[in-house]
Amino acid sequence: MHPTTQLSPLHRADGSATYTSNGYTIIGAVNGPIEVQRRDELPTEATLEVNVRPAVGVGSPRERHLETLLHGALRSVVLTESLPRSLVQITLQVSGMPSEEGDCGVSSSLSILPHLLHTALLALLSASIPLSTILTAALVVIPSSSSTPLVSPTANQLLRAKPIRSAHVFAFSGDGSLLMNESDGVFSLQEWDEAVEATEEVCCKEEGGVGLSEGMEVDGREGGSLDTWLREVVRGKVNWEMRWKTAR
Amino acid sequence: MASTTEAAHPASLSLPRPIFAAVSPHPFLQAHLSASKSRQRANGRTAHEFRAPLVNTGSLTHCNGSAVVRLGNTSVVCGVRGELLKAEDAQGYTYTPPSNGDNDDTEEDDLEEERKELSTLRLLVPNVELSTGSTPAYIPGNAPSSTAQTLLTRLHSLLHSTSLIRARDLRITYTPPSFSDPSVPVEEQEQADDELKAYWTLYIDIFFISIDGSAFDAAWLALLAALQNTRLPAASWDPDFETVLCDDDPKKARALALRGLPVPASFAVFEGRGDWDESGDDKDVEDSWVLSDPDAFEEGVCREAVCLVVDCGGTGKRGSATDAVVRRVEKNGGAVVGRGEMRSLVMRAAERWEAVKKALASV
Numbered sequence: 185m186h187p188t189t190q191l192s193p194l195h196r197a198d199g200s201a202t203y204t205s206n207g208y209t210i211i212g213a214v215n216g217p218i219e220v221q222r223r224d225e226l227p228t229e230a231t232l233e234v235n236v237r238p239a240v241g242v243g244s245p246r247e248r249h250l251e252t253l254l255h256g257a258l259r260s261v262v263l264t265e266s267l268p269r270s271l272v273q274i275t276l277q278v279s280g281m282p283s284e285e286g287d288c289g290v291s292s293s294l295s296i297l298p299h300l301l302h303t304a305l306l307a308l309l310s311a312s313i314p315l316s317t318i319l320t321a322a323l324v325v326i327p328s329s330s331s332t333p334l335v336s337p338t339a340n341q342l343l344r345a346k347p348i349r350s351a352h353v354f355a356f357s358g359d360g361s362l363l364m365n366e367s368d369g370v371f372s373l374q375e376w377d378e379a380v381e382a383t384e385e386v387c388c389k390e391e392g393g394v395g396l397s398e399g400m401e402v403d404g405r406e407g408g409s410l411d412t413w414l415r416e417v418v419r420g421k422v423n424w425e426m427r428w429k430t431a432r
Numbered sequence: 433m434a435s436t437t438e439a440a441h442p443a444s445l446s447l448p449r450p451i452f453a454a455v456s457p458h459p460f461l462q463a464h465l466s467a468s469k470s471r472q473r474a475n476g477r478t479a480h481e482f483r484a485p486l487v488n489t490g491s492l493t494h495c496n497g498s499a500v501v502r503l504g505n506t507s508v509v510c511g512v513r514g515e516l517l518k519a520e521d522a523q524g525y526t527y528t529p530p531s532n533g534d535n536d537d538t539e540e541d542d543l544e545e546e547r548k549e550l551s552t553l554r555l556l557v558p559n560v561e562l563s564t565g566s567t568p569a570y571i572p573g574n575a576p577s578s579t580a581q582t583l584l585t586r587l588h589s590l591l592h593s594t595s596l597i598r599a600r601d602l603r604i605t606y607t608p609p610s611f612s613d614p615s616v617p618v619e620e621q622e623q624a625d626d627e628l629k630a631y632w633t634l635y636i637d638i639f640f641i642s643i644d645g646s647a648f649d650a651a652w653l654a655l656l657a658a659l660q661n662t663r664l665p666a667a668s669w670d671p672d673f674e675t676v677l678c679d680d681d682p683k684k685a686r687a688l689a690l691r692g693l694p695v696p697a698s699f700a701v702f703e704g705r706g707d708w709d710e711s712g713d714d715k716d717v718e719d720s721w722v723l724s725d726p727d728a729f730e731e732g733v734c735r736e737a738v739c740l741v742v743d744c745g746g747t748g749k750r751g752s753a754t755d756a757v758v759r760r761v762e763k764n765g766g767a768v769v770g771r772g773e774m775r776s777l778v779m780r781a782a783e784r785w786e787a788v789k790k791a792l793a794s795v
Binding site: 245246248249251252253256257259260287289291293346347352357361362363364365366367368369370371372373376377380 | 541543544548578581582584585586588589593735736737757758759760761762763764765766767769770771774775778
């Protein structure tokens with residue numbers, strides 16, 4: 185199942201996106217380029233600020249950790265050099281989580297990370313911040329009962345797959361290189377390799393390629409990788425923006 | 433060609449070394465790394481060289497366990513203090529004594545259960561504090577910075593995901609005497625279930641005296657050394673007083689039996705830039721170096737960082753990447769380290785594991 189998304193639902197922010205996938209609902213907003221506080225100003229590039237707001241309560245060290253992770257990943261995607269001495273502010277509000285989230289056996293910061301990354305990227309796209317590439321991410325878990333990795337499982341599937349041996353989040357750039365990885369649990373390098381491969385398949389498999397998983401195309405248009413999905417979203421956005429030109 | 437660069441350098445390097453480093457850090461490090469002969473980093477180490485950890489344990493007298501760890505100029509103090517949590521105050525989790533006796537739990541289900549016990553009752557409370565002046569980025573008097581909070585989250589989640597501390601070591605149980613026939617041997621009288629009376633809560637305080645890169649490695653090593661050093665007094669339930677009494681005989685205090693020895697290794701990826709060299713020498717531009725155990729200067733210059741936590745203790749062969757058990761991978765900020773590079777990094781982390789094991793064993 186591909187995530188559902190809507191670009192620019194908030195009219196006051198420079199860019200925004202809502203995102204729903206696997207029970208997670210996140211609203212992202214981007215303001216930028218705006219004026220930066222002198223303390224945070226960088227002379228040659230834009231400062232990125234990421235704020236993660238949890239669904240319940242106020243931010244905790246866990247959210248600060250997520251912000252640091254997102255900051256690192258997004259900094260390698262945003263062309264910060266093209267906006268020197270400015271600020272790009274990204275706010276991500278988690279508004280819905282699956283109810284089984286608490287006891288699915290995977291650290292909650294891992295399970296939410298791909299969704300936060302996608303939302304941030306969509307909001308950046310909506311704000312037309314220059315990006316060097318796109319980014320797709322997915323969670324993959326290896327249950328201890330079987331060695332076949334489960335890619336982007338729902339919370340319910342996780343609950344059934346318990347106990348879980350290791351959990352990984354991989355993020356790939358548009359050209360298929362590994363941008364980010366968070367792995368946790370007990371695993372060998374070989375298992376890690378298999379997990380990367382499985383995630384690569386879901387994230388950035390070329391459309392029309394002879395993929396092994398023909399089963400994915402069962403739901404009709406839901407076929408294809410996350411990369412294809414993201415490109416489709418961008419195509420939709422560009423079509424909407426260019427409608428005054430193409431309507432003739 | 434070499435002679436022209438040799439001739440060009442004295443003119444362009446008329447600034448003193450520290451000023452060159454401060455004014456243009458990236459070319460400074462690249463000049464060091466791409467120098468044809470030495471290939472040394474600015475701090476004199478080679479790219480694969482870690483700093484040797486200096487470990488000193490038992491320095492704090494008021495703690496149950498403590499350690500000071502130095503990695504170059506990064507120095508950390510860690511103190512572990514145990515406090516009693518009474519069973520009636522431990523809410524949210526009910527302990528059920530295992531029915532099959534006290535076998536050495538290695539089953540995944542039991543680990544999962546233990547993890548739940550430790551995390552819902554919050555029996556492990558790490559805290560990270562940066563001292564004033566430990567790093568230039570830290571402004572004293574504010575709320576804990578996001579650096580400190582990130583470090584804390586990483587330590588906390590690693591502590592739980594590796595199941596380093598056994599829940600068994602933290603439980604204080606009481607076996608009610610059975611008033612059965614005294615002629616029955618003692619082993620058979622132990623039919624009454626253990627009653628859980630209290631828990632040890634471990635407050636693990638990590639204090640950075642100074643930070644010069646690889647803060648997480650240093651903090652985790654300090655935590656490991658302090659936990660290895662921890663002696664909890666023998667505590668028992670006294671049915672007459674209805675309270676937990678601790679024995680003040682240090683000989684009866686027992687150490688924690690830690691599960692494995694997960695050791696972190698941090699790497700920073702330095703990407704060479706082509707445009708720095710005015711001599712037009714673009715022979716080895718777009719090179720990248722993976723630097724082991726980066727210091728603060730290198731962390732400031734490098735964008736991509738990798739942190740691997742490995743534990744080679746459970747496997748037979750040593751130092752081989754295929755056998756090392758990886759406990760955690762954190763990689764962020766760039767795309768240089770892919771699948772091929774990760775293999776060599778695991779190898780380097782496994783070598784680091786050996787060195788750290790020796791350093792921790794020698795204290």
